[in-house]
Amino acid sequence: MQQGFIVTDSEGDRRRVPVGSSLVVGRSGDNGLVIKDTAASRRHLEILSSGGGYVCRDLNSRNGTIVNGAKTKIWELEDGDRILIGETLLRFELGAEKAPGLPDKTVFLQTVLDPLGREQELVPSSTSKGMLEAAYTLMNALASNFNPCDLVDKVLETTTKAIHAHRGAVLFAGPDGKLQPCRICGRVHTIVNGEPRPANVDEIEICESVAHRVLRDGETVHIQTGLTDGSVDPSVSIAALKLTSILCVPIRTQNDVLGILYMDTNIADHEYTTDDALLATAAGNSAGLALDNARNHRAVLEKQRIEQDIEAAWTIQESFLVSDWPTDDPRFEVFGMTQPAKVVGGDFYDFAYINPDTIGMLIGDVSGKGVPAALSMAQLLAEFRLNAPGVSSPAELLGRLNRGLVERSLRGLFCTVAVIAIDLRDGGLLGANAGHHPMLVISPTGVTTTLDASGPPIGILPEISWEDVTMTVNPGETLLFYTDGIAEARASVDAADTGSEPVEYGLEGLERVARAYHDCAPRELVDAIIGDVHRFCSPLAPHDDCTMIALRYLGDG
Numbered sequence: 231m232q233q234g235f236i237v238t239d240s241e242g243d244r245r246r247v248p249v250g251s252s253l254v255v256g257r258s259g260d261n262g263l264v265i266k267d268t269a270a271s272r273r274h275l276e277i278l279s280s281g282g283g284y285v286c287r288d289l290n291s292r293n294g295t296i297v298n299g300a301k302t303k304i305w306e307l308e309d310g311d312r313i314l315i316g317e318t319l320l321r322f323e324l325g326a327e328k329a330p331g332l333p334d335k336t337v338f339l340q341t342v343l344d345p346l347g348r349e350q351e352l353v354p355s356s357t358s359k360g361m362l363e364a365a366y367t368l369m370n371a372l373a374s375n376f377n378p379c380d381l382v383d384k385v386l387e388t389t390t391k392a393i394h395a396h397r398g399a400v401l402f403a404g405p406d407g408k409l410q411p412c413r414i415c416g417r418v419h420t421i422v423n424g425e426p427r428p429a430n431v432d433e434i435e436i437c438e439s440v441a442h443r444v445l446r447d448g449e450t451v452h453i454q455t456g457l458t459d460g461s462v463d464p465s466v467s468i469a470a471l472k473l474t475s476i477l478c479v480p481i482r483t484q485n486d487v488l489g490i491l492y493m494d495t496n497i498a499d500h501e502y503t504t505d506d507a508l509l510a511t512a513a514g515n516s517a518g519l520a521l522d523n524a525r526n527h528r529a530v531l532e533k534q535r536i537e538q539d540i541e542a543a544w545t546i547q548e549s550f551l552v553s554d555w556p557t558d559d560p561r562f563e564v565f566g567m568t569q570p571a572k573v574v575g576g577d578f579y580d581f582a583y584i585n586p587d588t589i590g591m592l593i594g595d596v597s598g599k600g601v602p603a604a605l606s607m608a609q610l611l612a613e614f615r616l617n618a619p620g621v622s623s624p625a626e627l628l629g630r631l632n633r634g635l636v637e638r639s640l641r642g643l644f645c646t647v648a649v650i651a652i653d654l655r656d657g658g659l660l661g662a663n664a665g666h667h668p669m670l671v672i673s674p675t676g677v678t679t680t681l682d683a684s685g686p687p688i689g690i691l692p693e694i695s696w697e698d699v700t701m702t703v704n705p706g707e708t709l710l711f712y713t714d715g716i717a718e719a720r721a722s723v724d725a726a727d728t729g730s731e732p733v734e735y736g737l738e739g740l741e742r743v744a745r746a747y748h749d750c751a752p753r754e755l756v757d758a759i760i761g762d763v764h765r766f767c768s769p770l771a772p773h774d775d776c777t778m779i780a781l782r783y784l785g786d787g
Contacts, residue, residue: 283306661701
């Protein structure tokens with residue numbers, strides 16, 4: 231007996247994956263089972279052989295693991311257990327490695343019925359040469375074609391010509407088991423007397439019992455209607471037309487049946503033979519594999535397009551972040567950086583001169599990830615730079631940013647933000663915090679936290695206010711802002727007890743490194759912290775965006 235998972239993703243695609251002695255599941259490409267669900271962590275869970283059975287163990291994943299409807303850390307697996315990660319379903323099975331519901335076949339399985347539903351035997355014909363020629367033509371035509379509609383038309387053209395079919399059609403299986411048209415063009419691909427003709431589903435009348443037999447069992451169903459005396463009972467036919475012989479062939483992939491290749495003839499005394507059914511079945515198998523390849527090809531192209539779009543979005547986003555830090559003002563040093571967990575993150579920071587003697591510094595974390603968060607981040611930075619010189623306090627600036635985000639936030643985005651303004655002549659500081667982490671003040675005597683949040687994040691309520699905090703920064707002190715990705719970075723499984731809550735880097739980790747680098751330049755401090763966070767998370771990467779900005783006040787003269 232070999233254990234394995236039947237994996238069903240958000241688009242309904244299914245595949246079977248054996249477990250072996252162990253199997254790691256997650257988004258990382260080096261896992262035994264890679265799932266592209268956004269709810270999955272890079273290393274989400276592990277399946278281990280234990281005492282003759284298997285155990286499912288959550289690897290401190292971001293969103294947790296749901297087994298049979300309940301979130302759990304560790305679970306002894308039994309046959310039929312269902313593991314849900316986001317929209318991806320994994321069903322654990324004991325047994326031979328094959329897709330459920332499909333019989334074990336070599337070439338094809340055929341059932342021949344007479345008009346009364348009785349099984350019949352057919353004598354093979356001697357058309358081997360014609361079959362081989364048709365099969366070669368079909369294989370050659372499908373080898374490098376990745377257009378699904380073209381593939382289906384070519385299958386119909388070649389197969390109906392080879393077996394002298396009057397009409398052919400391809401219908402696809404829907405999620406409810408009903409037959410559906412082509413998902414690409416929305417019509418049923420048919421061919422009548424050699425001429426392609428789009429049709430509607432109801433124009434090809436296939437009774438449910440036959441469709442179920444083809445789709446569920448993967449059988450080729452062959453019906454001889456024998457319309458010579460007009461006495462055929464339409465209830466046992468799959469098309470209520472004056473037809474002589476009908477074939478319904480499964481369009482198979484390796485693990486599933488995509489649909490039905492239907493062919494009929496109305497020529498008197500022309501009944502399909504076993505050779506005809508064999509060729510049609512081979513065409514159905516070839517069509518299924520070709521359509522599966524075309525789908526995978528489209529998925530690869532779409533993934534590449536999305537990655538290119540995201541890469542372009544990150545390039546645009548990165549251009550908004552400060553990279554040319556001032557070095558010619560002897561009164562301060564400043565440096566910031568961000569490392570997105572995905573290609574495009576929601577964290578941002580900024581620095582600007584409000585006037586020749588006053589500088590402003592900001593950090594923020596937009597809810598969510600990806601392009602929507604990046605666009606909101608770019609808008610907030612633009613508004614910060616536009617409004618900062620004309621407002622009297624950071625709290626007033628937060629109010630302006632909040633009103634703009636509320637007006638634009640159709641997707642429910644919000645953002646934590648902290649803003650400070652420093653008078654470089656005397657170190658006087660004004661600051662306001664909207665739902666963000668407090669600021670660290672690092673000095674030779676220790677590390678303290680200040681500038682706690684005085685209100686919720688911006689973007690939630692249109693009319694809300696925040697309070698300004700006043701303090702003085704002494705020469706030699708460093709101010710440090712950071713985001714969730716730093717404070718909530720999680721230790722790897724090896725460093726944390728599997729049965730407990732994930733161990734986080736936390737404020738303690740920040741303070742420890744900050745004390746050790748209290749007299750260093752901001753760049754050295756930031757580099758030291760991010761290096762320590764990566765060591766803490768190793769061998770995994772931090773699960774969230776890691777962003778910091780530090781400013782060291784040196785005094786005025």
